[in-house]
Amino acid sequence: MISIQNLTKIYNPGRENEVTALDEVSLEIRKNEFVVIIGSNGSGKTTLLNMIQGAERPTSGSITIQGIDVTSLPDYKRSRWIARVFQNPNQGTAPDLTILDNFRLAALRTQPKTLKIGTTATFKKKVRDKIATLGMGLENKTSQFMGNLSGGQRQALTLLMSVMDETEILLLDEPTAALDPRSSALILNLAENLQKELGITTLLITHNLKDAHHYGNRLLQFREGKIRHDVPAGEKARLSMQDIFRWFE
């Protein structure tokens, strides 16, 4: 599904403040895998997601998605495969647009945006039905502005938006970092359900080791731009919290 070969990202090369965020990382991610990525700040987790999404270009190395080399493709062209939920709920939605308009754009992620009015009654119903599954009571507020919602509500809607169109890969970049424990649990359970239901290859970055232990079927630990631990499906179930804690000692 995703093949990463010798991926390196160096910020400010040749200067005093040169930083190697990713150092010759190679990784194969299979279809339907739910990969959880942990690591200290600055270990290269978000840089990896940025490279996969195309928000940043690598210094060297290559990324292949479904056999297509996407290394030089800009992010908006990679969106045909990839949906991303950002750490900050404000980044994933347009605050001055209504919930319905936000969902309309998300539904067209892989399609051209034409001079057609797509927010029809049928589409509204589809969005309401989707939102109703959250149980947050937002289904009758689709004409409200996204900016009026709380962080948890926005993040939950962003997650739903990410699967409005055909999604092969879902990137979750610390999606619960700005949320309270209740909203966090809701978001991660929703992500897990969507992953199972739709068979989406998912990469989740988290600093919460309990979540890292609980969710996903493969666990990666990054340190200093390299993968230090890679626990595949099957073995992860046998991993204890203590084992994961020890990686950080």
Add this chain to the structure above:
Amino acid sequence: MSQFYLTALQLALCLCPMALGIFISMKVFNIPDITTDGSYTLGAVITAILLTREWPALAAMPAVMLTGAVAGVCTGLIHTKLKIDALLSGILVMTGLYSINLILLGRSNLPLINLQDLFTSRSFFTHELYNHLGISIFIVGLLVLLLHYLLKTDFGIAMRATGNNPVMTRALGINNDLVKITGLALANALTALSGYLVAQFQSFTDINMGIGIVITGLGSVLIADALRVWLRVTGIGWQLLFVLSGSLIFQMVLAFTLAMGIDPNFLKLVTALFVLLIVALPRVSRPLKND
């Protein structure tokens, strides 16, 4: 209403497309586009050239809008491809357009008297000014309807989202640069349309007619913003209507100022002070409310 205020109303209607253009660049895309001063004059210059060559006024309209759009594309390309600040990109194109306009016009001003123009080619009312008003209202009304439709379409939503959250739009497969260039082309096409209407309304084109015109459009948009906040109405259709209202209020205030006997030399100063008042009033009143 006296002839004087009707003339002000007519001028306001002619300037409405420009105000709508500034609404698109400033409010939809969050881009302060100064190309306006140049593309407004460009519209008037192309109108003068085509009308003196006996083009039908209606046929000149798309040609004028196209040249305005090209100016917008230039600003958009400089901003997005060369990564130059939007404000500076607009200033560069505006400055360049001054020379281009002068070269195209061949002189500093050109009278358009006794030519078949948009307002004289069709006669719906016997009174000349009413005829002007009728035609202008029709054009502005049509523009608002078309813009309302555009901003409700999927592409329109993409335009609005690009100005609102560019990080999200890229992740949703939108080429922000392309959308911005298209938006700036549209904004400047509308500005050029104002140049086209004003040149025919006042029956001359002057190379300096665009200097400071951006402040007029900006004032209209700021009045529209104040109305939106005050009336707590947020629909796109309402916002477009508020821009029209802003343009009308702006010109009426200026007309009232002149009617009070203020020296016309002070008109630009009054314009600047009026815009300052619109911008400052909400900021000054906010701490008072908080107190």
